[in-house]
Amino acid sequence: MPSNRPTSRDLPGDNAWEGAPSSGALAYLGSQFNRHLRASLRRPGELLNPLVFFLMVVTLFPLGLGPAPEQLSAMAPGILWVVALLANLTVSGRLFVADFEDGSLEQMLLARHSLALTAMAEVMVHWLLSGVTLALVSPLFAAMLNLPSAGIPVLMVSLLLGSLCLSLIGAIAAALTVSLRRGGLLMSLLIIPLNVPILIFGVAAVSEAANGYNASAWLALLGAFACGGLVLAPLAIGAGLRISMDT
Amino acid sequence: MPELLLHAQSVCLERGYRCLLKDVNFAVQEGQLWQLVGPNGVGKTSFLRALAGLAKVGVSGTIQRPETVLYQGHLPGLKPLLSPLENLRWHPSGLGTKELDALTWALEKVDLAGCEHLPVNHLSAGQQRRVALARLWLCDAPLWLLDEPFTAIDSAGAALLGARLLAHVEAGGSVVFTSHQPNRFAEQLQAMDLSEYAV
Amino acid sequence: MAFDSFEAAWQMAGHGPYVWGAYALTFALLCYLVVSPVLQMRQIRRQIVAQWRRQGSTDLAVAESGDAKPAAANSPEASNAP
Amino acid sequence: MWSVIHKMGSPPWFYRFAGVFLRWCLPLALAGLLVGALWGLFIAPPDFRQGNSYRIIFIHVPAAVVALAGYYLMAFAGLVSLVWKIKMADTAMRAVAPVGGALTFIALATGAIWGKPTWGAWWVWDARVTSMLILLFLYLGVIALFEAYENKAVAARACAVLALVGTVNIPIIYKSVDWWYSLHQPASIKFTGESAIDSSMLYPLLLNIGAFYLTFACVVVLNMRAALMNIHRQSAWLTQELTHP
Numbered sequence: 001m002p003s004n005r006p007t008s009r010d011l012p013g014d015n016a017w018e019g020a021p022s023s024g025a026l027a028y029l030g031s032q033f034n035r036h037l038r039a040s041l042r043r044p045g046e047l048l049n050p051l052v053f054f055l056m057v058v059t060l061f062p063l064g065l066g067p068a069p070e071q072l073s074a075m076a077p078g079i080l081w082v083v084a085l086l087a088n089l090t091v092s093g094r095l096f097v098a099d100f101e102d103g104s105l106e107q108m109l110l111a112r113h114s115l116a117l118t119a120m121a122e123v124m125v126h127w128l129l130s131g132v133t134l135a136l137v138s139p140l141f142a143a144m145l146n147l148p149s150a151g152i153p154v155l156m157v158s159l160l161l162g163s164l165c166l167s168l169i170g171a172i173a174a175a176l177t178v179s180l181r182r183g184g185l186l187m188s189l190l191i192i193p194l195n196v197p198i199l200i201f202g203v204a205a206v207s208e209a210a211n212g213y214n215a216s217a218w219l220a221l222l223g224a225f226a227c228g229g230l231v232l233a234p235l236a237i238g239a240g241l242r243i244s245m246d247t
Numbered sequence: 248m249p250e251l252l253l254h255a256q257s258v259c260l261e262r263g264y265r266c267l268l269k270d271v272n273f274a275v276q277e278g279q280l281w282q283l284v285g286p287n288g289v290g291k292t293s294f295l296r297a298l299a300g301l302a303k304v305g306v307s308g309t310i311q312r313p314e315t316v317l318y319q320g321h322l323p324g325l326k327p328l329l330s331p332l333e334n335l336r337w338h339p340s341g342l343g344t345k346e347l348d349a350l351t352w353a354l355e356k357v358d359l360a361g362c363e364h365l366p367v368n369h370l371s372a373g374q375q376r377r378v379a380l381a382r383l384w385l386c387d388a389p390l391w392l393l394d395e396p397f398t399a400i401d402s403a404g405a406a407l408l409g410a411r412l413l414a415h416v417e418a419g420g421s422v423v424f425t426s427h428q429p430n431r432f433a434e435q436l437q438a439m440d441l442s443e444y445a446v
Numbered sequence: 447m448a449f450d451s452f453e454a455a456w457q458m459a460g461h462g463p464y465v466w467g468a469y470a471l472t473f474a475l476l477c478y479l480v481v482s483p484v485l486q487m488r489q490i491r492r493q494i495v496a497q498w499r500r501q502g503s504t505d506l507a508v509a510e511s512g513d514a515k516p517a518a519a520n521s522p523e524a525s526n527a528p
Numbered sequence: 529m530w531s532v533i534h535k536m537g538s539p540p541w542f543y544r545f546a547g548v549f550l551r552w553c554l555p556l557a558l559a560g561l562l563v564g565a566l567w568g569l570f571i572a573p574p575d576f577r578q579g580n581s582y583r584i585i586f587i588h589v590p591a592a593v594v595a596l597a598g599y600y601l602m603a604f605a606g607l608v609s610l611v612w613k614i615k616m617a618d619t620a621m622r623a624v625a626p627v628g629g630a631l632t633f634i635a636l637a638t639g640a641i642w643g644k645p646t647w648g649a650w651w652v653w654d655a656r657v658t659s660m661l662i663l664l665f666l667y668l669g670v671i672a673l674f675e676a677y678e679n680k681a682v683a684a685r686a687c688a689v690l691a692l693v694g695t696v697n698i699p700i701i702y703k704s705v706d707w708w709y710s711l712h713q714p715a716s717i718k719f720t721g722e723s724a725i726d727s728s729m730l731y732p733l734l735l736n737i738g739a740f741y742l743t744f745a746c747v748v749v750l751n752m753r754a755a756l757m758n759i760h761r762q763s764a765w766l767t768q769e770l771t772h773p
Contacts, residue, residue, distance in 0.1 A: 028341045035326065035337035042328035042366070099339075103322025107339040109301055112315050118339065172693055176686050180676045189672050190690065193665040194697050197704035204711055225700070236693050239610070243685045246304045247677065262679065304682050448573050455570060458580035461645050468584045468641040469565060472591065472634050476561065476743060479630055480554075483750035490757045491770050498767050 025113045032108075032121035039098075040129055050087040050130045051137055057083045058141050069146045076147035077155070077206035083141075084134060084159055084202075085166060085195055091130045092170025093187040095122065096178040096241065105178070109245055116234030119241065123171045123233070131163025151210030154219065161222040162202040168226075168233035169194045175240030179247050198225060250277055251311070252390045252421050253298060258308035260290055260297060268294060268444045271308075275390070280416045281423040285441035291425045292394055294441060296320075298423065299392045317342060317388040319396060323379040327368035331359060331378040334367060335385065343385035353384040357407065373399050380404075383411050391415065393424040537614040539756050540765040546753045554746045560739030567732040575729075584642040586732055590740035592635035592660055596698075598628030598744060599663060602670065603695035606688025616752075618684030619759075621691065622674060623751035627744060629667035635660050655709035659702045666694045 040046070061079050062072060072079075099105040099122075108118045135156050142152050173190035180186065205218035253275040260268040267290040275281055283291045296302040298310060299318040317340070325334040335343070335350045344350075354363050357377040359370075367375055376399055383391070391412075397405050405428075412422050416435060423439075449455040456462050535541050568586030575582040602624040609617035639660065643652045651657075670687050677683030725733070760766045 031337040031341070031345075032339060035329070035333070035339070038333060038337075039326045039328050101322075102327060103320060103324035104326065104339045106301060106318070106320055106322065107324040110299060110316060110318050111339060111341040113341060172689075176673060176690055177676065182676070186669075186672050186676055189665065190669045193662045193669060193701070194693065196662055197697070197700045200704045200708045204708070221704075232696065236689055239689050240686065242303070243682060243689065246302050246685075247679045247682050261681065304685055305679075448570055458583075459574070461579055461581040461583075464581055464641050464645050465569070465583045468638045469569065469587060471637055471641075472587045473561070473565070475630055475634055479627055479747045480558075480743070480750065483747070483754040486754045487750075487757055490754070490761065494757075494761060494767055494770050498771055 025117060028111065028113045029117050029121055032118045033125060036122050036125040037128075040125055047129050047133060050091050050134055053090055054083055054087045054134060054137075054141060057086065058144055061145070073146040073148060073210070076142065076145035077151065077203045077210060079145055080138065080141060080147070080155060081158075081162070081199055081202045081206065084138075084163065085192075085199055087134060088130065088163060088166040088170055089188055089191055089195075092126065092167055092174055092191070093177075093184065095126055095171055095174035097174075100178045100244075105241065105245060109242060115238035115241055119171065119175070119237035120230075120234050123167050123237070126171070127164050127167040131167055132160060134163055135159035147206070148210045150212055151206050154209035154215045155206045157219060158202045158205040158215075158222055161219065161226050162198050164226045165198045165222065165229050166195055168229035168237075169198075172233055172236045172240060175237045175244060177244075178241065179244040198222065201225065251275070252277055252313055253423070254309075254311045255298060256309050258294075258297065258306060258310060260293055260302075261305035261307075262290075262293070266446045267305075268441060269446050271441070271444045273298075273439060275421050275423060277389070277419050277421055278416055279421045279437060280412060280435045281421070282436055282438050283423065283425045283441060284438050285445070289441045289445050291441060292320075295392050295394050295423065295425060313388070313390050315342060315388045316390050316392060317382065317386055318392045318394075319379055319382075320394045321398075323367075323375045325367045325375060325378055328366050330364045330366055331370075331381070332363045334378060335381060338382065340382075342388055343382055349385060350381075353381040354378070356384050357381045358404070373401060373404070376400055377404055380408060380411075383408070383415070389420045391420065391422040391424075393422065395426060396424055397426050397428050537616045539616070539760055539763075540769070542616060543753060543756055543766070543769060546749045549749055550746060550753075553742055554750075557739060557742035557746050560735065560742060564732060564736035564739045568736060572729050572732050578646055581642060581645040582729075584638050585729075586736045588635055588638040588642060589733060590737040591631045591638065592656070593737055594740045594744045595628050595631040595635055595660070595663060595667075597741070598624055598631060599666065599691070599698065600695060601748075602628060603688075603691040606684075606691040609684055610688045610692075615681075618681065618688075619752050619755045620748070621684060621687060622680075623748045623755060625667060625670050625674065625687070627747050627751065629664065629671060631740075631744065632660060632664040632667055636664060653709075655706045658709070659705045662701050662705070663698070666698070670694070 058079065061075075065071060065075065096105060099108065109115060111118060138155050138159050139152050142155055147155065170187075170191055173187055173194075176190065177186055201218050201221045205215040205222065208218060209215040251274055253273070255271060255273040258268070258271045258273075259266060260271070271294070283294065285291055293302060293305075295318075297306045298312065299316055300310070300312060301318070324339065325331075329337075331354055332347070332350050335353065336345055336347075351363055354360065357380060359374060359377055359381070362370060362374070367378060370378070380396065380400075396408060400408065412424075413435065416422060449458075456466075458465055536545075564586060568583055572583065572586075574580045602621050605617045605620040605624065608614055609621060636657065639657050640650050643654075643657075644650050670690055673690055674680075674683045674687050677686060757766060
């Protein structure tokens with residue numbers, strides 16, 4: 001069909017598709033959310049990574065600290081939350097690397113809509129697939145560590161909110177280190193100091209609930225951190241991505 | 248004076264603290280086809296990225312560019328696990344239409360009729376570049392910045408691409424591209440030699 | 447004077463090693479912080495002046511006198527670094 | 529105001545300003561340190577409870593205070609470099625990070641040494657010491673991120689973003705560590721709450737804090753000057769400056 005001499009006249013229909021409007025901001029956010037979700041779901045095996053990591057590391061603690069149930073249940077909130085933080089750390093490091101390698105990150109920078117929007121879509125997908133799944137499966141791990149049953153609902157809610165904060169902060173560090181080859185240790189050095197407050201609030205919420213007290217204050221703090229993060233983190237992520245792509 | 252689509256004034260390009268290009272002035276009007284020429288390493292790709300707005304740190308001077316720019320770098324910008332249709336439908340640049348028949352039409356134009364639904368990583372590198380170039384049939388951005396569009400493309404594809412660029416230029420858009428292959432648009436092409444500005 | 451003799455000042459009623467150790471560590475580090483950029487500057491300066499002289503700007507013979515007095519910025523801290 | 533910032537931004541101007549600043553302030557700072565140390569070690573009376581080990585306060589508290597202020601200064605330099613794109617601010621940020629990190633380390637080390645005679649343990653998980661440890665990690669994060677990039681101009685921008693994110697989080701970290709501390713150990717050993725400090729101890733402390741601030745400023749200016757000389761090695765103004773002071 002295409003003749004081999006590029007005279008522009010006789011090639012039929014060489015102009016663009018008539019009426020090619022670009023999408024609005026919200027439609028764009030939806031399309032990016034869809035894109036990352038589909039791309040991540042195409043390889044379901046990877047969704048299990050944080051869960052398997054969580055399971056393996058949680059089984060280490062009884063081996064290390066001894067199987068005594070009352071000792072374990074006393075330390076269960078701390079162990080569960082520290083391992084949740086580490087699980088998030090292993091996953092959020094690779095957040096933008098896939099987009100960086102296949103060139104989508106470059107195209108994202110050139111979109112008409114603000115980069116914070118696209119970064120939000122990606123972080124939400126990452127949170128849904130790693131944080132929310134972790135929160136849903138956490139009762140299993142709580143049972144393994146003999147956490148009092150009163151603490152389990154609060155554990156799930158705190159992990160839900162906390163993993164959102166962890167993903168947001170992880171995304172900031174991921175954005176800053178996306179173009180670096182050896183970002184491994186650097187990621188934990190950047191993320192862990194910033195995750196300390198979330199760990200403290202989360203563990204406090206679960207241990208208060210496990211002892212029968214009311215944990216709503218700590219959950220409120222986690223919620224506040226999440227809201228603040230949702231507003232401020234995308235700005236830092238957008239700036240970080242733009243800077244990383246500049247080398 | 249036809250409207251200026253891209254205007255770079257006294258642009259200096261730095262890599263780290265070493266200056267690559269000094270005081271570059273480059274104006275692109277509507278309906279022009281520009282090729283950036285110059286020896287390897289003079290900074291063609293960096294200059295193109297600066298024009299697109301990807302590079303900001305080492306770039307001084309002012310660059311006026313339209314709101315939406317179609318930039319195609321060396322990387323195809325496609326998710327390997329998604330099919331060409333999905334990739335074009337949710338393309339991160341947000342340019343171009345979303346209707347399904349438009350996408351299939353564009354994929355036919357680049358000779359990928361049969362493999363709309365194959366994951367992109369099943370396609371060859373040349374086919375992947377064609378999926379990326381299929382955007383040229385779908386998008387209305389006036390200014391195109393293409394980095395080595397003719398590499399890893401067979402002669403038929405190159406002819407197709409050449410025809411599309413000419414059509415876009417005649418329709419009032421403008422294209423700035425870099426290429427090592429001998430230029431094939433003898434009459435319409437204007438060359439911009441960056442080695443004059445090299446430090 | 448909180449101590450009646452140097453011996454008492456050194457012992458500090460048993461806390462001497464801790465107090466003196468902390469002060470020694472702190473001032474060693476502070477000293478390093480002050481001295482390392484000075485040495486770096488002095489080295490760069492020597493290289494630049496040497497390179498400048500190699501280019502043999504013969505007409506600026508007067509520069510020789512300017513070189514005798516070391517650059518003002520470096521002299522103070524060399525003398526009374528603790 | 530704007531012209532000052534702009535002038536500060538030009539390397540030759542800053543190089544000369546640094547020369548003048550150092551000629552006056554560096555001797556003053558070193559003298560202040562000396563006098564502060566002598567005053568704290570010998571003249572200030574021993575504490576009735578802790579005896580002489582409290583004398584470490586005269587270097588522990590200033591180091592901690594200046595280290596924290598250093599982080600905010602670094603973040604401010606980062607903000608200036610991000611918003612106004614002044615290259616000098618990048619150099620400033622790069623100069624502050626190691627000094628701040630070193631001061632945080634000093635604060636931690638002296639805190640640990642002080643803890644041994646007072647509480648019998650080299651490391652006490654007290655709220656203030658823990659927050660100081662996290663501040664050290666924040667500093668190490670900025671320094672490591674800067675070293676990780678090849679293109680140092682871009683590295684400065686990335687560190688600016690990280691420093692700003694860190695600054696937003698520091699108050700939250702300090703507050704959450706305080707709550708964590710009060711949650712687990714309801715104020716049994718109040719390390720942080722200085723009882724109404726007696727004037728004979730307050731004045732040497734204030735002098736030392738001032739001396740530490742001045743020394744910090746001098747070291748930062750020294751580092752910036754060294755960095756400038758390194759960057760502008762080939763430029764004519766530097767050769768001119770060095771051969772005809």
